Amino acid sequence: MNSQTVRIHAFGGPDQLVLETVPVASPAPGEVCIGHRAIGLNFIDVYQRTGLYPNALPLALGMEGAGVVEAVGDGVTHLAVGDRVAYASMPPGGYCERRVMPAQCVVRLPDAISFEEGAAMMLKGLTVQYLLRQTQPQGGLHPGDFILFHAAAGGVGLIACQWARAMGLRLIATAGSDEKCALALAHGAAYAINYRTEDFVARVLEITGGAKVKAVYDSVGADTFMKSLDCLAPFGLMATYGNASGKVPPVDIGVLAAKGSLYVTRPTLFTFLASRERTQAMADDLFGMVTSGAVKIRIDQRYALADVAQAHRDLEARQTTGSSILLPQGC
Numbered sequence: 001m002n003s004q005t006v007r008i009h010a011f012g013g014p015d016q017l018v019l020e021t022v023p024v025a026s027p028a029p030g031e032v033c034i035g036h037r038a039i040g041l042n043f044i045d046v047y048q049r050t051g052l053y054p055n056a057l058p059l060a061l062g063m064e065g066a067g068v069v070e071a072v073g074d075g076v077t078h079l080a081v082g083d084r085v086a087y088a089s090m091p092p093g094g095y096c097e098r099r100v101m102p103a104q105c106v107v108r109l110p111d112a113i114s115f116e117e118g119a120a121m122m123l124k125g126l127t128v129q130y131l132l133r134q135t136q137p138q139g140g141l142h143p144g145d146f147i148l149f150h151a152a153a154g155g156v157g158l159i160a161c162q163w164a165r166a167m168g169l170r171l172i173a174t175a176g177s178d179e180k181c182a183l184a185l186a187h188g189a190a191y192a193i194n195y196r197t198e199d200f201v202a203r204v205l206e207i208t209g210g211a212k213v214k215a216v217y218d219s220v221g222a223d224t225f226m227k228s229l230d231c232l233a234p235f236g237l238m239a240t241y242g243n244a245s246g247k248v249p250p251v252d253i254g255v256l257a258a259k260g261s262l263y264v265t266r267p268t269l270f271t272f273l274a275s276r277e278r279t280q281a282m283a284d285d286l287f288g289m290v291t292s293g294a295v296k297i298r299i300d301q302r303y304a305l306a307d308v309a310q311a312h313r314d315l316e317a318r319q320t321t322g323s324s325i326l327l328p329q330g331c
């Protein structure tokens with residue numbers, strides 16, 4: 001069987017993304033074949049396209065999708081042909097009609113969650129799950145605590161605003177326009193700062209009455225890292241988990257002492273998804289948040305799979321809000 005699949009043959013700009021017909025093998029032991037109904041777009045796809053996160057070429061991109069199990073390899077016991085499923089998973093290869101992949105990070109999708117929502121929420125929602133629930137400052141996070149969350153109107157960001165509200169946290173959002181700030185507020189942020197026009201450190205001090213925040217969740221990277229440290233209360237936690245504006249430059253670790261015995265972590269979702277049991281537990285938490293209505297998955301951009309280059313341009317140009325999905329032909 002074949003699949004229309006987006007691959008790159010060299011690292012570079014969106015023009016490197018080529019839709020090709022590639023053969024799909026039968027699943028080996030531990031693998032499944034999934035026929036996609038919808039595919040998630042993530043900023044990590046950009047890092048892989050440019051080579052910031054290196055992979056062997058040619059490379060099929062895409063780490064998130066939802067669809068139907070078409071074939072199951074030996075030893076896979078938690079999935080069957082015909083199951084509705086979704087995943088966030090290594091290796092890349094999700095920009096396609098169908099793919100064979102490890103079954104470990106593939107989970108059954110509750111009936112109440114559509115394929116489009118599944119494709120829009122797995123990578124971003126599981127990221128929020130591990131950030132807010134499992135990447136906490138010493139002593140944990142408690143209702144009323146202030147946290148700072150950058151790029152809060154994006155795919156990860158709008159889920160985080162809602163999840164933080166459900167936990168009773170006072171999330172201070174940053175975003176790149178007044179419209180994006182309004183969106184973050186409408187999704188549960190307690191405060192929003194347009195970090196293109198306002199000094200976010202000064203505003204955080206003002207909002208918290210000088211007490212600063214217990215944790216910063218920073219996916220913007222180069223542009224925000226150092227200033228984010230100035231927003232942290234003593235013993236605060238800096239979770240730097242992305243590089244949308246470029247990689248964080250090398251840091252003199254003594255800065256952490258000078259700014260109040262701070263903690264820094266550089267987590268990645270794929271450490272948290274290392275076992276099937278952990279993946280299922282995190283997915284169950286996410287599905288619970290969505291089916292209860294506490295978190296709504298907002299899909300603001302839909303593209304045909306063939307228009308993936310435009311989707312990348314929009315994401316990199318900060319033109320998108322919420323989640324973006326790609327739709328394979330015939331769906």
Ligand SMILES: NC(=O)c1ccc[n+]([C@@H]2O[C@H](COP(=O)([O-])OP(=O)(O)OC[C@H]3O[C@@H](n4cnc5c(N)ncnc54)[C@H](OP(=O)(O)O)[C@@H]3O)[C@@H](O)[C@H]2O)c1
Nearest residue numbers: 042043151154155156175176219241242244245268269318
């Ligand atoms: N480590 C992990 O486990 C993990 C997992 C998932 C995602 N992430 C990271 O989380 C972030 C959000 O991912 P996402 O897929 O949901 O993307 P997204 O937030 O929808 O899009 C990225 C946003 O970053 C902001 N940004 C700030 N400076 C930018 C710049 N120079 N160029 C482009 N964007 C810039 C923009 O929002 P404003 O205009 O509001 O600034 C933009 O919309 C990404 O950095 C991603 O790598 C990390």
